[in-house]
Amino acid sequence: MSEGTAQAVYPPSAEFVSQANAGPELEQAAEADRLAFWAEQARRLHWDTDFTDVLDWSDAPFAKWFVGGKLNVAYNCVDRHVEAGNGSRVAIHWVGEPGDSRDVTYDQLLAEVSQAANYFTEIGLVSGDRVAIYMPMVPEAIITMLACARLGLTHSVVFAGFSAGALRSRVDDAEAKLVVTTDGQYRRGKPAPLKAAVDEALGSGDDAAKSVEHVLVVNRTDSDINWTDGRDLWWHETVAKSDTAHTPQAHDAEHPLFLLYTSGTTGKPKGIVHTTGGYLTQVSYTFHNVFDHKPGEDVFWCGADIGWVTGHSYLVYGPLSNGATEVIYEGTPNSPNEHRHFEIIEQYKVSTYYIAPTLIRTFMKWGREIPDAHDLSSLRLLGSVGEPINPEAWRWYHEVIGGERCPIVDTWWQTETGAIMISPLPGITETKPGSAMAPLPGISANIVDEQGKSVGAGEQGFLVLDKPWPSMLRGIWRDDERFRETYWSRFADQGWYFAGDGARYDDDHALWVLGRIDDVMNISGHRISTAEVESALVGHHSIAEAAVIGAADPTTGQGIVAFVILRQGQEDTGDQLITELKAQVSKDISPIAKPREIHVVPELPKTRSGKIMRRLLKDVAEGRELGDTSTLVDPTVFDNIRRGNKV
Ligand code: WTA
Numbered sequence: 143m144s145e146g147t148a149q150a151v152y153p154p155s156a157e158f159v160s161q162a163n164a165g166p167e168l169e170q171a172a173e174a175d176r177l178a179f180w181a182e183q184a185r186r187l188h189w190d191t192d193f194t195d196v197l198d199w200s201d202a203p204f205a206k207w208f209v210g211g212k213l214n215v216a217y218n219c220v221d222r223h224v225e226a227g228n229g230s231r232v233a234i235h236w237v238g239e240p241g242d243s244r245d246v247t248y249d250q251l252l253a254e255v256s257q258a259a260n261y262f263t264e265i266g267l268v269s270g271d272r273v274a275i276y277m278p279m280v281p282e283a284i285i286t287m288l289a290c291a292r293l294g295l296t297h298s299v300v301f302a303g304f305s306a307g308a309l310r311s312r313v314d315d316a317e318a319k320l321v322v323t324t325d326g327q328y329r330r331g332k333p334a335p336l337k338a339a340v341d342e343a344l345g346s347g348d349d350a351a352k353s354v355e356h357v358l359v360v361n362r363t364d365s366d367i368n369w370t371d372g373r374d375l376w377w378h379e380t381v382a383k384s385d386t387a388h389t390p391q392a393h394d395a396e397h398p399l400f401l402l403y404t405s406g407t408t409g410k411p412k413g414i415v416h417t418t419g420g421y422l423t424q425v426s427y428t429f430h431n432v433f434d435h436k437p438g439e440d441v442f443w444c445g446a447d448i449g450w451v452t453g454h455s456y457l458v459y460g461p462l463s464n465g466a467t468e469v470i471y472e473g474t475p476n477s478p479n480e481h482r483h484f485e486i487i488e489q490y491k492v493s494t495y496y497i498a499p500t501l502i503r504t505f506m507k508w509g510r511e512i513p514d515a516h517d518l519s520s521l522r523l524l525g526s527v528g529e530p531i532n533p534e535a536w537r538w539y540h541e542v543i544g545g546e547r548c549p550i551v552d553t554w555w556q557t558e559t560g561a562i563m564i565s566p567l568p569g570i571t572e573t574k575p576g577s578a579m580a581p582l583p584g585i586s587a588n589i590v591d592e593q594g595k596s597v598g599a600g601e602q603g604f605l606v607l608d609k610p611w612p613s614m615l616r617g618i619w620r621d622d623e624r625f626r627e628t629y630w631s632r633f634a635d636q637g638w639y640f641a642g643d644g645a646r647y648d649d650d651h652a653l654w655v656l657g658r659i660d661d662v663m664n665i666s667g668h669r670i671s672t673a674e675v676e677s678a679l680v681g682h683h684s685i686a687e688a689a690v691i692g693a694a695d696p697t698t699g700q701g702i703v704a705f706v707i708l709r710q711g712q713e714d715t716g717d718q719l720i721t722e723l724k725a726q727v728s729k730d731i732s733p734i735a736k737p738r739e740i741h742v743v744p745e746l747p748k749t750r751s752g753k754i755m756r757r758l759l760k761d762v763a764e765g766r767e768l769g770d771t772s773t774l775v776d777p778t779v780f781d782n783i784r785r786g787n788k789v
Pocket of ligand 1: 526529655
C-alpha cells in the first residue's frame with residue numbers, strides 16, 4: 143500500500159468548520175487573481191499612503207511589494223486597537239520564570255512603546271539606524287522591538303543564549319548604535335548574568351565595538367553589574383521617565399524593519415533583511431487564518447523565543463497586528479517542574495498553542511500523566527513549527543494535549559520566508575500526521591528534480607518557491623552576491639527560490655517536508671551550520687581539522703556529532719580535550735551548538751577533490767552500514783575511525 147493511502151486523515155470537526163476564519167473562498171480568491179488577493183490582505187492593515195503597485199519584480203530577486211505605500215508597523219500593532227476602543231484588552235499575559243507575572247493591556251503597551259520611542263529619539267537615533275536587542279523574554283524586549291518599528295530603526299535581535307563573540311560579530315556587521323539588554327536573566331530558578339556578555343562583546347579601548355554609542359539596561363534580576371559611564375543607561379532612569387505620548391510617522395513599505403542573523407552553509411551567519419509592508423501583511427494574514435484567531439476571545443501562546451524568527455512573527459508582529467491576547471513565558475518548560483506549561487495553559491485558558499516538535503517529544507518522554515493532571519479544555523487549536531514533526535509525536539500531541547478535538551497546523555516556513563508558507567488551514571484541510579499539506583492561498587511552491595522538473599508522487603525532490611511572496615527576505619545585509627548565490631543560483635534559469643529543504647508529495651498530493659539537504663543542521667528546531675561548529679573546533683589549539691554532522695536524535699531531531707583530527711605533536715588528553723572542545727563551541731557560538739559527541743579520529747573521509755564526505759560520517763554516527771565509498775581516496779579510513787574510536 144502506498145504511503146498516501148495508508149495514512150489516516152483527520153478532517154476538522156463540523157463545529158470548527160462552521161466558525162473558521164478561512165473557508166474555500168480564500169483559496170478561490172487567491173487562485174483567481176494572486177496579486178489582487180495580496181492587495182486585499184494588505185488592506186487588513188492601516189496604510190497612511192496607499193500603494194500604487196502590488197508587486198515590482200523587475201529587479202528580481204530583489205522584490206518590492208506594495209510599491210509607494212506607507213505605513214507604521216507599531217501603529218498597526220498597538221495604536222489602532224486602542225483607537226478602536228480595545229485599549230483595556232490584555233495584549234500580553236507575561237509570566238516570569240520565578241513566578242512573577244504582569245498583564246500588559248494595549249493602553250499600557252501604547253504608553254510604554256511611546257516612552258521608548260521618545261527616549262530613542264532623545265539619544266539621537268533616527269530612521270535607518272540599527273539597534274541590537276540581546277534580551278530574555280521580558281516585556282521590554284517586545285516594547286523595544288515595537289519602538290524601533292515605530293521610528294523606522296532596524297532591529298537586530300540576538301538570541302540571549304548566544305555567546306559574547308556571536309553578539310559582537312552581529313553588532314559589528316549591522317553597525318548597531320544601541321544595544322538593549324538586561325542585567326541578568328532567570329535560568330532554571332537562578333539569575334544568570336547577561337550584561338557581562340555585552341561588556342565582553344563590546345570590548346574597550348582599541349578593541350571597542352566602534353558603532354555602539356549606548357547600552358540600555360533593563361533591571362531584571364537586581365544583579366551587580368559593571369558600568370561604563372557615558373555608554374550605559376538604565377531603562378528605569380530613562381525610558382520609564384519619558385513622555386507616554388508619541389505620534390508615529392509612516393514608513394515606506396520597503397523600509398527595513400529588521401535583520402535577523404541565521405546560519406548558512408558557511409561559518410559566517412548572514413543577516414536576513416525583512417521590510418515593512420509585505421512582511422506585516424503576510425504575518426498578519428497567516429496569524430488570522432492559520433491560527434483561526436478571534437480577537438478578544440482567543441488566548442494565543444507561541445513558545446518560541448524572540449531571538450528566532452518564530453518569536454518575531456508569531457509572538458510580536460502577527461498576534462499584535464491582529465489585536466490578540468497572548469501569553470509570553472520567560473522560562474524553560476521544566477522550571478520549577480515539568481507541569482509549568484500545562485499550569486500556564488490552565489491558568490490563562492490558552493486556546494491556541496504553538497510549539498516545536500522537539501518540545502512535544504520531550505513532553506512524551508516526561509509522560510502523559512503530567513498534562514493529564516491539568517484541565518486543558520480551553521485549547522482549540524495546536525501548532526507545530528521548526529522541524530518535521532514525526533507522525534508519532536503528531537498523534538500524541540493530538541490525543542494527549544489536544545484531547546482529540548483540536549486541529550493541528552504543521553507550519554513550514556523559514557527565517558527567510560518571514561511568515562508561514564505551507565500549512566493546513568484548520569477549517570478546511572483534512573490533515574495527515576507529519577505532513578505540512580499544501581502551500582497557503584497566495585503562496586506557490588513546488589517539488590522538483592535537479593533539472594527543475596516536477597517530481598512524481600513518492601519521489602524526493604527540492605522544495606522551491608516559484609513565485610515571490612510578500613514577506614520574502616529582501617536580501618542578505620550588505621551581501622547581494624551571497625543572497626543570489628545562496629537562494630537563487632540553483633534554479634537561476636527559472637528564477638525560483640531554493641529553500642534548502644528536500645520534500646515529496648504523496649499519492650494525494652500532500653506535501654511532506656523531509657528536512658535540510660544542505661550543510662545546515664536542525665537541533666531542537668535551531669538552525670546551526672556544520673561550518674560554524676567546525677570553525678569553532680579548529681579554533682582550539684590542538685585541532686587541525688574537524689567535520690561535523692547532524693545525526694538523528696530521538697528528542698532533539700538531530701544531535702551534533704563532530705569528528706576531529708589532532709594537530710601534529712598534540713596529545714589526545716581524552717575527556718579533558720573533549721570538555722575543552724565543547725567549552726570552545728559554547729564560547730564561540732552558544733551552548734545550543736555544543737556537540738553531543740566528539741570523536742578524535744586519525745583522518746577524515748575525503749573525495750579526490752578534497753571534499754569531506756559528510757554523508758558517510760552520518761552513516762557511521764547513526765550506526766548504519768556505509769553507503770557508497772567508491773569516491774573516497776582511501777576507503778580504509780573508516781576502519782581506522784571505527785577501530786580507534788569505538789563509534
Ligand atoms: C525546518 C523556523 C519541516 C526546515 C520557522 C526549514 C520545518 C528550517 C518546518 C527553517 C516544518 C521549519 N516541517 N521542517 N513544519 N518548519 N522547518 O529559519 O528545514 O529557524 O528550512 O525558521 O526549519 O528554520 P528557521
